Amino acid sequence: MRILLIEDDRRTADFVSKGFAQAGHSCDVFADGRDGLFQSQSDAYDVMVVDRMLPGLDGLSVVRAARAARVRTPVLFLTAVGGVDDRVEGLEAGGDDYLVKPFAFSELLARVNALARRPPVQEQKTVLKVADLELDLIRREARRAGQVIELQPREFTLLEVLMRGEGRVVTRTMLLEHVWDFHFDPKTSVVETHVSRLRAKIDKPFAAQLLHTIRNTGYSLHAPR
Template identity: 45%
Template sequence: MTNEWAAAAPEILWVEDDRQTVAYVIGSGHLAHIAITVAEDGKRGRALALAGGWDCIILDRRLPGGDGLAILADLRAMGMLVPVLILTTMDGIQDRVTGLRRGADDYLVKPFSIRELSARLDVLMRRLRPPSQAMRLIFADIEVDLVARQAYRAGKKLFIQDQELKLLEYFMRHPNIVLSHEMLLQAVWDIDFPIRTNLLESNVSRLRDRLGRDAPSLIHTVRGQGYMLRVQ
């Protein structure tokens, strides 16, 4: 089960084999308004990209199993018009020109500013996603109304505090992914330095209570790594 966006919230495919870069970007919170699916090699990236349904695709150039431009060529050969951003270390002028001429809509070189990446993605998708539209998140039987700032489980309204709701929202934007303590602290509480605290653990415990201890558990502890939102 994956998360579902009503009112057309953005779904992005990121084909990137550098796990550290992915974790850093997602953990920054700057792309928290976007649902991101990550593919770590060219073969899986190509399959997911050609399956369609994406609002934008981020492609690395140097990938296990091929060059991101090969995936881009397949997309354009099939007439797919999804916006594509090349994100790569290949910073030569000719590299940029080649990427854009082969069908990329934008080209960003590593290392990069996360704020700039977020802004570029928003520009690419702006014509597709009117910002005034209401949004909601759905995962399994949980629903979060992002406008009313209210959560429901199995249609029943949950009495939930603001920080718990922010934590739930972050989980629902990144389902089936192990989220480290550091990522969650930074994204929800803007804590980006080492700190000894049970802040996260206590909020996760309360959130589990809000969701119902007698209901099927969805927030799972991954020992030594963090937490994951998934169906049991």
């Protein structure tokens, strides 16, 4: 296991790093928050152990910046600041566990091993794709075969729900709930009307049909079969 330890207390850093080495793990040590943050983004680690009180950049800021930079490495805060509010603040900053000094190394090792066993966090998709149709959730842009498709906000949401359910039947009730936030049937043709408008934009100008009506059930968006 590769561990990144960001700890400015020399005695603690030596004690912890030697303990990890004896347990068969590789441990890189940095005493400055900014240096530790840079290292967290430039190399792959299984776990980060971070002190809260650091020179250069405090531990909370290190973890917040790492998370903002899409660093998904599990983080354990190792610190003398142990109040309930402090622990909550650490977890909300992006930490996964919190151990208060003084501590037993056996407990630290057990917690680090537990974090390393966690399955990796899957990143939320920001671009959905079905055949040659793409939906960019960040730029709020739809394209098919490289051609930009102008969508109204409700049409965009409708298409997103259909694309997330690729290949499956999305019922009228599901669309009412997820697109219009209706938890009842308003007895209108709002779904049918918007689906018709969406189909005219994403299907009719192109050779292959992607959006299919499933009679008396709902709709399905999938690649040509």
